[in-house]
Amino acid sequence: QSVLTQPPSASGTPGQKIxxxxxxxxxxxxxxxxxxxxxxxxxxxxLLIYSDDQRPSGVPDRFSxxxxxxxxxxxxxxxxxxxxxxxxxxxxxxxxxxxxAFGTGTKVxxx
Amino acid sequence: xxxxxxxxxxxxxxxxSLKISCKGSGYRFxxxxxxxxxxxxxxxxxxxxxxxxxxxxxxxSPSFQGQVTISVDKSINTAYLQLTSLKASDTAMYYxxxxxxxxxxxxxxxxxxxxxxxxxx
Numbered sequence: 001q002s003v004l005t006q007p008p009s010a011s012g013t014p015g016q017k018i019x020x021x022x023x024x025x026x027x028x029x030x031x032x033x034x035x036x037x038x039x040x041x042x043x044x045x046x047l048l049i050y051s052d053d054q055r056p057s058g059v060p061d062r063f064s065x066x067x068x069x070x071x072x073x074x075x076x077x078x079x080x081x082x083x084x085x086x087x088x089x090x091x092x093x094x095x096x097x098x099x100x101a102f103g104t105g106t107k108v109x110x111x
Numbered sequence: 112x113x114x115x116x117x118x119x120x121x122x123x124x125x126x127x128s129l130k131i132s133c134k135g136s137g138y139r140f141x142x143x144x145x146x147x148x149x150x151x152x153x154x155x156x157x158x159x160x161x162x163x164x165x166x167x168x169x170x171x172s173p174s175f176q177g178q179v180t181i182s183v184d185k186s187i188n189t190a191y192l193q194l195t196s197l198k199a200s201d202t203a204m205y206y207x208x209x210x211x212x213x214x215x216x217x218x219x220x221x222x223x224x225x226x227x228x229x230x231x232x
Binding site for chain 2: 002032033035037044045046047050051056088090092096097098099100101102103104105
């Protein structure tokens with residue numbers, strides 16, 4: 001079962017900015033870094049953001065991450081149709097839900 | 112290129128067992144933890160556990176402890192996930208991924224392509 005809470009869905013029109021939240025606790029997000037993954041339909045997840053706010057090479061700068069306390073956020077600026085996917089946050093968990101906790105996932109729709 | 116390649120899709124009957132493989136290439140296999148994740152149909156990702164190939168140290172998620180076995184053969188750069196006494200509820204996509212680290216900062220990258228397991232009578 002997922003330990004980190006995300007909204008089940010988010011939507012926007014092309015060019016808009018959307019924000020996806022990820023709520024955790026003192027054993028995970030508050031004390032460990034957060035990573036974000038994008039999963040296009042029928043494919044494996046792919047790293048989007050690591051260490052709270054770092055983008056791997058090849059990831060456009062319209063994707064950004066941030067964290068405050070036990071909550072993290074992923075912002076997609078300039079939404080594009082190809083951004084329709086599922087997005088998951090994740091963090092190491094030092095508590096009973098370890099070793100690694102994933103978010104519940106957010107389905108992004110571009111309308 | 113750093114890559115993880117998983118074994119192919121499996122169709123099993125209830126009660127049977129199976130072992131999924133995940134072969135790493137393009138990096139020093141013994142330097143990074145490998146994690147296994149389950150994704151049930153239409154659901155999110157769940158970490159089942161992680162293993163370090165250098166010494167086979169394994170950490171299981173409490174939800175999967177005793178239900179699955181994670182192992183590794185470092186001589187062939189391959190990690191394994193074993194499921195026994197399969198049930199219909201084990202039907203899922205299973206992914207392996209490399210756990211990258213920078214000090215205390217961790218993330219999974221890259222991921223294997225996934226292995227679909229279908230359990231049906």
